[in-house]
Amino acid sequence: MSEAARHTLRVEGLACSRGPATLFRDVGFSVEGGEWLAVRGPNGCGKTTLLRCVAGLTRADRGTVSWDGSGTRDEREAFNAELLYAGHLAGIKDDLSAEENLDGALRLRGQSAAADAIRAALAEVGLEKRRHLPARRLSAGQRRRIGLARLMLDPAACWILDEPLTALDDAGQALFSRLLRRHLDLGGLAVLATHHDLAPAPTREWRFA
Amino acid sequence: MNALLAGHAMRAPHASFGSGFAWAFRRDIALAWRHPGETMLVVAFFVLVASLFPLGIGAESQILARIGPGVIWVCALLSAFLSLPGLFAGDYADGSLEQMTLSPHPMSGWASGKIAAHWVSSGLPLTMLSPLIGLQYGLTLDTLGVLAAALAIGTPVLSLLGAACTALALGARGGGMLLALLALPLFVPVLVFGAGAAEAQATGLSPSPHLSILGAGLILAVLALPSAVCAAIRIALD
Numbered sequence: 188m189s190e191a192a193r194h195t196l197r198v199e200g201l202a203c204s205r206g207p208a209t210l211f212r213d214v215g216f217s218v219e220g221g222e223w224l225a226v227r228g229p230n231g232c233g234k235t236t237l238l239r240c241v242a243g244l245t246r247a248d249r250g251t252v253s254w255d256g257s258g259t260r261d262e263r264e265a266f267n268a269e270l271l272y273a274g275h276l277a278g279i280k281d282d283l284s285a286e287e288n289l290d291g292a293l294r295l296r297g298q299s300a301a302a303d304a305i306r307a308a309l310a311e312v313g314l315e316k317r318r319h320l321p322a323r324r325l326s327a328g329q330r331r332r333i334g335l336a337r338l339m340l341d342p343a344a345c346w347i348l349d350e351p352l353t354a355l356d357d358a359g360q361a362l363f364s365r366l367l368r369r370h371l372d373l374g375g376l377a378v379l380a381t382h383h384d385l386a387p388a389p390t391r392e393w394r395f396a
Numbered sequence: 397m398n399a400l401l402a403g404h405a406m407r408a409p410h411a412s413f414g415s416g417f418a419w420a421f422r423r424d425i426a427l428a429w430r431h432p433g434e435t436m437l438v439v440a441f442f443v444l445v446a447s448l449f450p451l452g453i454g455a456e457s458q459i460l461a462r463i464g465p466g467v468i469w470v471c472a473l474l475s476a477f478l479s480l481p482g483l484f485a486g487d488y489a490d491g492s493l494e495q496m497t498l499s500p501h502p503m504s505g506w507a508s509g510k511i512a513a514h515w516v517s518s519g520l521p522l523t524m525l526s527p528l529i530g531l532q533y534g535l536t537l538d539t540l541g542v543l544a545a546a547l548a549i550g551t552p553v554l555s556l557l558g559a560a561c562t563a564l565a566l567g568a569r570g571g572g573m574l575l576a577l578l579a580l581p582l583f584v585p586v587l588v589f590g591a592g593a594a595e596a597q598a599t600g601l602s603p604s605p606h607l608s609i610l611g612a613g614l615i616l617a618v619l620a621l622p623s624a625v626c627a628a629i630r631i632a633l634d
Contacts, residue, residue: 244497244633245633245634264411264502267499270498272494275491276489277491278491278494279491280492281490282427283426287426291423292495297499297500
């Protein structure tokens with residue numbers, strides 16, 4: 188994430204339908220490094236599907252998503268190298284401890300963090316004493332906090348997060364705000380679907396009717 | 397948090413087929429190690445069912461030696477099938493599959509790593525146990541060797557074929573039944589040539605044609621099936 192290259196995520200004319208129902212069409216926005224876009228709308232309006240389309244999990248009927256000027260469909264690996272996506276499912280293995288989950292998630296993204304850094308990140312999110320417990324014994328909020336520790340350690344430039352504040356308490360939400368601010372300061376960008384008002388106010392907003 | 401930043405690993409991600417393979421292989425082996433029950437179940441099923449036949453048929457050594465290779469192969473096939481549903485279902489349910497798909501590693505890398513780990517925790521123990529089971533059927537030493545060799549070549553094919561089928565059945569209701577309908581017919585050629593190899597050896601013929609065909613099947617499966625698995629996972633996540 189060097190300052191010289193300001194990342195851009197551009198979405199143009201995105202349309203997606205599920206069976207006979209059109210979820211959305213003509214969605215277009217552009218987010219640059221240092222900005223974040225809030226996707227808002229009532230339940231069931233297609234926020235999650237939009238995020239999945241942008242991330243590349245769901246195939247859109249029409250439209251393009253481009254990262255730094257090249258289509259993410261063609262330059263899949265270049266985009267994935269900078270992408271941190273967290274959906275409703277956290278991707279946490281119940282049988283592994285918080286520490287192992289975090290380490291595995293970072294390695295999967297091609298990153299490696301020192302054991303000290305992982306431990307410090309888990310301490311920061313309040314899981315230091317529980318870092319060796321299997322994740323099945325953690326509460327929903329604590330599992331979310333593993334995700335916060337991941338945001339802390341992963342240098343990905345593009346965050347696509349679906350309801351990142353679910354199950355987090357006030358302290359957790361404040362921590363998320365700090366992490367988001369730091370991410371933007373470092374030149375990252377973010378697309379978040381959320382019902383909450385976050386402290387760094389969204390630079391842009393996409394509102395479903 | 398500032399202290400954290402100082403130690404923050406800001407390295408460019410390195411991703412390749414090999415790194416994805418190694419990641420998935422290590423993780424799945426670690427998970428299997430943490431819960432050895434599943435592997436033990438597969439092995440126990442194999443040993444129990446394969447041991448029931450000599451008990452049911454009686455100690456007529458000629459009949460036993462005649463049916464031995466075939467029965468052991470069928471048991472190995474069913475045991476391998478038993479462990480298939482868990483290959484992708486767990487990762488699909490907890491969101492790990494999404495994370496892997498969106499990782500910088502090529503999909504075929506980690507998918508192959510998972511399949512390899514599946515074979516190590518199901519096909520490999522079956523292969524290693526098969527000579528012991530074969531003793532119950534009074535198979536000769538040569539036949540036992542050929543049986544193990546055929547299983548060593550054939551069970552990876554079963555893992556690969558089964559992985560493609562489980563990936564196709566991901567997210568479908570009644571996936572287990574669908575998996576049986578998809579996978580078992582595809583296993584038939586492997587069964588025919590696998591059991592044929594040991595049978596040929598037992599009747600004094602050369603087992604090498606059977607083993608060669610199995611080997612060719614394995615090469616074909618290794619080349620073609622990982623990409624089929626990836627396509628099926630993409631469809632399942634869409």
